Amino acid sequence: MRIAIIGAGALGLYYGAMLQRAGNEVQFLLRRDFEAVCSRGLTVTSPKGDFHLARVLGFRNPDEMGPADLVLVGLKTIDNERLAELVRPLMQKNTAVLTLQNGLGNEELLAEAFGPERVLGGVAFLCSNRGAPGTVHHLGEGAVRLGEFSGKFSARAEGLAATFSAAGIPCQSVPDLVKARWEKLVWNIPFNGLCALTGKTTSDLLASPAVREQALALMGEVVEAANAQGLSNPIDGNAFCARMMGLTEGMDRYRPSMMIDRQEGRPLELEAIFGTPLRRAAEKGVEMTRVRLLEALLKLGE
Amino acid sequence: MRIAIIGAGALGLYYGAMLQRAGNEVQFLLRRDFEAVCSRGLTVTSPKGDFHLARVLGFRNPDEMGPADLVLVGLKTIDNERLAELVRPLMQKNTAVLTLQNGLGNEELLAEAFGPERVLGGVAFLCSNRGAPGTVHHLGEGAVRLGEFSGKFSARAEGLAATFSAAGIPCQSVPDLVKARWEKLVWNIPFNGLCALTGKTTSDLLASPAVREQALALMGEVVEAANAQGLSNPIDGNAFCARMMGLTEGMDRYRPSMMIDRQEGRPLELEAIFGTPLRRAAEKGVEMTRVRLLEALLKLGE
Numbered sequence: 001m002r003i004a005i006i007g008a009g010a011l012g013l014y015y016g017a018m019l020q021r022a023g024n025e026v027q028f029l030l031r032r033d034f035e036a037v038c039s040r041g042l043t044v045t046s047p048k049g050d051f052h053l054a055r056v057l058g059f060r061n062p063d064e065m066g067p068a069d070l071v072l073v074g075l076k077t078i079d080n081e082r083l084a085e086l087v088r089p090l091m092q093k094n095t096a097v098l099t100l101q102n103g104l105g106n107e108e109l110l111a112e113a114f115g116p117e118r119v120l121g122g123v124a125f126l127c128s129n130r131g132a133p134g135t136v137h138h139l140g141e142g143a144v145r146l147g148e149f150s151g152k153f154s155a156r157a158e159g160l161a162a163t164f165s166a167a168g169i170p171c172q173s174v175p176d177l178v179k180a181r182w183e184k185l186v187w188n189i190p191f192n193g194l195c196a197l198t199g200k201t202t203s204d205l206l207a208s209p210a211v212r213e214q215a216l217a218l219m220g221e222v223v224e225a226a227n228a229q230g231l232s233n234p235i236d237g238n239a240f241c242a243r244m245m246g247l248t249e250g251m252d253r254y255r256p257s258m259m260i261d262r263q264e265g266r267p268l269e270l271e272a273i274f275g276t277p278l279r280r281a282a283e284k285g286v287e288m289t290r291v292r293l294l295e296a297l298l299k300l301g302e
Numbered sequence: 303m304r305i306a307i308i309g310a311g312a313l314g315l316y317y318g319a320m321l322q323r324a325g326n327e328v329q330f331l332l333r334r335d336f337e338a339v340c341s342r343g344l345t346v347t348s349p350k351g352d353f354h355l356a357r358v359l360g361f362r363n364p365d366e367m368g369p370a371d372l373v374l375v376g377l378k379t380i381d382n383e384r385l386a387e388l389v390r391p392l393m394q395k396n397t398a399v400l401t402l403q404n405g406l407g408n409e410e411l412l413a414e415a416f417g418p419e420r421v422l423g424g425v426a427f428l429c430s431n432r433g434a435p436g437t438v439h440h441l442g443e444g445a446v447r448l449g450e451f452s453g454k455f456s457a458r459a460e461g462l463a464a465t466f467s468a469a470g471i472p473c474q475s476v477p478d479l480v481k482a483r484w485e486k487l488v489w490n491i492p493f494n495g496l497c498a499l500t501g502k503t504t505s506d507l508l509a510s511p512a513v514r515e516q517a518l519a520l521m522g523e524v525v526e527a528a529n530a531q532g533l534s535n536p537i538d539g540n541a542f543c544a545r546m547m548g549l550t551e552g553m554d555r556y557r558p559s560m561m562i563d564r565q566e567g568r569p570l571e572l573e574a575i576f577g578t579p580l581r582r583a584a585e586k587g588v589e590m591t592r593v594r595l596l597e598a599l600l601k602l603g604e
Contacts, residue, residue, distance in 0.1 A: 194599075197499075197599070198599060198602055198603070200602060204602070205602070208598065208601060208602050210597065210598035210601050210602075211598045211599070211601070211602050213598065214594070214595050214598040214599075217591075217595070289519075289591050289592060290591060290592065290595050292516070293516050293519070293592050293595060293596075294595075295512065296510065296512035296513045296515065296516040297496075297499070297500060297513070297516075299510060299512050299513070300500055300502060300506070300507070300510050300512075300513050301500070
């Protein structure tokens with residue numbers, strides 16, 4: 001499969017490398033890593049085994065890329081104003097575009113630009129950080145759940161899930177992408193938010209009984225908002241939150257992406273992870289009280 | 303009047319100096335400022351006019367102080383385990399003790415040690431910071447509202463209010479000390495809490511519409527908890543919060559005491575300003591949702 005990676009950060013570099021290693025023809029749109037990757041290739045460190053790709057197709061400009069069967073989008077949502085223009089040169093007759101970006105609103109942007117039938121979305125439960133140029137650190141997890149923006153079953157989504165799985169990326173196609181997106185937010189909102197605000201890692205947060213209680217309460221607010229969105233079937237809040245807590249306990253002093261963005265002085269993905277979810281919750285009459293406070297405090301540092 | 307100041311920080315030094323200037327005989331229990339005050343006196347800078355007291359009675363040990371008609375307590379509540387032992391040597395037959403400390407629970411401690419009939423409490427709306435040793439900066443405000451712990455009208459409380467007023471400290475005696483304490487918390491909880499957590503001044507907070515909205519929402523939670531305490535008459539939430547917002551707008555980049563404590567690496571007065579109010583709210587069936595989140599985040603930095 002010919003795959004173009006748009007937004008080759010910690011997520012795009014890792015999944016792109018895994019897909020290339022499995023035999024797919026992968027092209028990467030690069031900024032920071034362009035020179036390192038083109039001259040020395042791409043190195044992945046991982047508890048599942050480090051590996052190095054000596055020859056990597058890196059580009060500075062999407063006009064030079066393609067053709068592609070799949071455009072995989074890992075762009076930071078703060079750059080979404082450039083999303084359509086970056087993806088457009090790659091969209092040929094049958095190209096599909098899969099966004100694994102954070103939060104809500106990304107599929108809608110792509111659907112508006114290219115038509116809803118082209119668009120898939122997914123959520124990645126991936127702990128990864130960028131290392132020095134040309135290196136990405138996979139810290140743990142990595143599963144993807146993807147589905148059609150249209151919400152329908154498709155052979156295309158099934159096929160993509162199979163391609164990912166064959167590349168060592170546990171992947172499921174899901175019938176209800178909206179639900180998958182909100183489930184991801186049940187983790188992202190508390191842990192990205194609290195870690196970015198306090199400068200503390202996931203392990204630091206969980207070591208405080210009071211903060212653990214608040215993380216659970218934030219999760220509960222997101223579940224309530226999610227279940228007001230008309231999901232195919234509701235999220236079982238207690239069980240799901242307990243599972244997310246368990247996953248988080250397994251993370252070793254993890255710094256979520258929003259925390260790293262704050263520490264490195266970059267803007268935060270507040271609109272995708274907080275603003276749009278808060279708006280969609282309010283549209284259904286759900287006020288996420290604690291989430292709103294957390295958002296306001298995060299905005300203050302911008 | 304013979305007045306002993308226990309806990310001569312920004313509040314104790316300022317009120318003590320004002321009371322001495324007006325002709326009262328004031329003794330100060332000092333730690334950090336002992337040598338500077340004993341050798342060079344005490345300097346107050348203030349928008350109402352700077353002044354200097356050349357001869358100030360400073361002590362290192364409460365056993366050497368007294369006798370006193372009034373013990374005025376300005377001790378940080380984090381040192382409350384030492385409160386009774388510091389005050390005890392000064393408590394003669396008719397000595398009254400007035401605590402202007404932050405938060406809830408201070409009068410109860412004194413009442414347990416010395417009997418409820420000895421105890422008055424008050425709230426100070428004072429913006430002041432300590433300067434170099436021997437100097438205190440009065441930045442603005444300064445009014446005191448005080449009352450008997452017993453909740454009854456007393457000539458003693460009236461007399462104290464008159465003494466304070468005569469010294470240039472606007473002062474009212476109030477029949478409902480519990481209400482006055484909670485009214486103060488309506489300001490203290492949001493602004494001490496948010497400034498300490500974020501490291502931003504009051505002006506920075508108010509410049510953000512989202513944070514201003516949250517400050518108002520926090521105020522609203524405290525008003526609801528206050529009004530569940532069986533006050534003599536309820537706080538008029540909208541009017542009172544609007545007045546507190548107006549006061550805060552008049553503060554120029556003010557750093558509340560809890561923010562300074564955090565910045566200087568000292569423990570925060572979390573039990574008096576957050577813990578006890580949250581418990582008393584919960585006892586009346588009121589859950590202060592946002593306040594609880596703020597407390598948890600503040601605890602994390604301790």
